[in-house]
Amino acid sequence: MLDIHSHILPKMDDGSKSVDMSLEMLRSTCAQGVTTMVSTSHFYAYQEDPDRFLRRRRHAIEKLRPGIADLDLKLYYGAEVLYYPGISQSKEIRSLAIEGTSLILIEMPFEPWSEKIYDELISFQYNSNLQIILAHVERYRSLQSRKIYEMLFDQPFYFQMNAEAFTSFSSRRLALKLIDRGQLHFLGTDCHNITSRPPNMDEARKVIEKKLSPDTWRALNAEMEERFNDHMIHP
Numbered sequence: 001m002l003d004i005h006s007h008i009l010p011k012m013d014d015g016s017k018s019v020d021m022s023l024e025m026l027r028s029t030c031a032q033g034v035t036t037m038v039s040t041s042h043f044y045a046y047q048e049d050p051d052r053f054l055r056r057r058r059h060a061i062e063k064l065r066p067g068i069a070d071l072d073l074k075l076y077y078g079a080e081v082l083y084y085p086g087i088s089q090s091k092e093i094r095s096l097a098i099e100g101t102s103l104i105l106i107e108m109p110f111e112p113w114s115e116k117i118y119d120e121l122i123s124f125q126y127n128s129n130l131q132i133i134l135a136h137v138e139r140y141r142s143l144q145s146r147k148i149y150e151m152l153f154d155q156p157f158y159f160q161m162n163a164e165a166f167t168s169f170s171s172r173r174l175a176l177k178l179i180d181r182g183q184l185h186f187l188g189t190d191c192h193n194i195t196s197r198p199p200n201m202d203e204a205r206k207v208i209e210k211k212l213s214p215d216t217w218r219a220l221n222a223e224m225e226e227r228f229n230d231h232m233i234h235p
Contacts, residue, residue: 004160005162010064014192023067028198037075040098040105081106102129108135115151138171159183
């Protein structure tokens, strides 16, 4: 099972506050059957440049490394990059792709979008040779006009939903519909801590198995793993 969106590195952002908290989150993740996890700490271009972010990330990884040696879990490191005007012109942003892959997780602004935003994202994907994954697409629906939101699914991007989308009444229908349409490409927990925003992939599993079927859940996981592996960059 793959969790492609998490905030488990200690003191990188508003996620884990300590190595101990990170390890508790990771142990909970393993107990739920997750075997591959991507750490996607927040990156805000208005706060720091990619080089500084990567230095901080290396430091956090080194602090965490001794505690994860015995975990049966593959960890990859990337970033959750907040969209900003001009992102398509930034060569440095490419360094924030998920390590070893051509995938990059982009968080959209929590405000109404213009068609220019889509144009810039497409330009970024084309110029960078990266595949954009749009983070937690369920969160943007209430902020957009119907036309603009539906345009989202006509774009050449991958769509990620949080496990919470399946447990929330307001987003469950959309989440299940995207599975039916084959438009849900990745799931993530977006976990930030062990209390208010814990690892919760098992909750999504239960809803999908009940509302659709256990076979649907297994197929979704197999497709996510295959898609992730297809974007691995081999020397």
